[in-house]
Amino acid sequence: MIKPAQASTPIDTVARCAPMTREPLSADEAEQASTLLKALADPVRLRLMSLVLSHHDGEACACDLGDDFQLSQPTISHHLKVLHDAGLLDRDKRGVWVYYKARRDAIASIAALLS
Amino acid sequence: MIKPAQASTPIDTVARCAPMTREPLSADEAEQASTLLKALADPVRLRLMSLVLSHHDGEACACDLGDDFQLSQPTISHHLKVLHDAGLLDRDKRGVWVYYKARRDAIASIAALLS
Numbered sequence: 665m666i667k668p669a670q671a672s673t674p675i676d677t678v679a680r681c682a683p684m685t686r687e688p689l690s691a692d693e694a695e696q697a698s699t700l701l702k703a704l705a706d707p708v709r710l711r712l713m714s715l716v717l718s719h720h721d722g723e724a725c726a727c728d729l730g731d732d733f734q735l736s737q738p739t740i741s742h743h744l745k746v747l748h749d750a751g752l753l754d755r756d757k758r759g760v761w762v763y764y765k766a767r768r769d770a771i772a773s774i775a776a777l778l779s
Numbered sequence: 780m781i782k783p784a785q786a787s788t789p790i791d792t793v794a795r796c797a798p799m800t801r802e803p804l805s806a807d808e809a810e811q812a813s814t815l816l817k818a819l820a821d822p823v824r825l826r827l828m829s830l831v832l833s834h835h836d837g838e839a840c841a842c843d844l845g846d847d848f849q850l851s852q853p854t855i856s857h858h859l860k861v862l863h864d865a866g867l868l869d870r871d872k873r874g875v876w877v878y879y880k881a882r883r884d885a886i887a888s889i890a891a892l893l894s
Contacts, residue, residue: 684829685837685886688847694822694829701820707809710816714799714809722800732803771800775893778886 674699675751679773700774703750708733709743713766716753722766729764789814790866794888815889818865823848824858828881831868837881844879 677696681689689697704710715732716724730740744764747753754765792811796804804812819825830847831839845855859879862868869880 684825685832685881685883687829687833689826689829691822691826694825698820698822698825701816701825705813705816705820707806707813710799710809710813711804711806714802714804717800718802766800768800771893775890778890778893 672696673751675767675770675773678777679769681773681777683779684777685779697774697777700750700752700770703746703752704774706743706746708735708740709747712740712743713747713752713771716764717766717768717771722768724764726762726764787811788866790882790885790888793892794884796892798894799892800894812889812892815865815867815885818861818867819889821858821861823850823855824862827855827858828862828867828886831879832881832883832886837883839879841877841879 674696677693678700681693681697704713711732712729715729716722719728726741726744729744730737733740744753744755748755748764752767752770754767756763756765789811792808793815796808796812819828826847827844830844831837834843841856841859844859845852848855859868859870863870863879867882867885869882871878871880
């Protein structure tokens with residue numbers, strides 16, 4: 665059976681965009697880029713993303729990520745899920761803990777779009 | 780009379796941040812950065828921003844910015860106002876037209892934060 669072609673992810677699309685300082689974005693490019701920026705455009709998610717990125721190897725256990733916030737664990741988990749669903753964090757379950765790894769390629773693609 | 784010190788703008792704060800791949804953002808840095816990202820995180824505003832940036836001298840007349848969208852002029856004006864209020868576009872009225880100029884320093888600061 666032939667597998668259907670996998671849909672292009674927002675990160676794939678943004679990675680192919682020319683910097684927006686050089687040429688206008690198409691409607692589709694802007695749609696895809698805005699989904700990544702929306703996922704990042706929240707103070708808690710920005711801090712979580714920066715915490716994971718600055719951890720050793722850009723990877724952190726969910727158990728270490730709530731300490732800096734006066735927020736419940738389910739709220740932290742919700743924000744981590746938004747970042748994961750957007751493709752900005754990879755997730756790996758090991759025993760009872762979930763580890764998050766930052767997708768540096770995704771962050772770099774957004775930076776390149778704005779550069 | 781002594782003038783009160785001018786409050787730091789989100790762009791000032793973001794321009795002073797270390798790249799978030801290197802060290803975690805503080806709560807205040809994340810708050811300020813998220814206001815800029817929220818202003819950008821919309822498909823129409825991303826396209827408008829890219830149109831202004833890629834115009835000659837990074838400046839465009841509002842009269843030229845609606846043609847690529849199937850949106851009313853008030854809707855386009857609303858999105859331009861959000862970008863202006865966030866400090867991502869400067870505005871200059873000349874005769875009957877308003878000209879928008881992209882704040883390249885602001886876009887560069889966001890790119891540096893993510894780089």
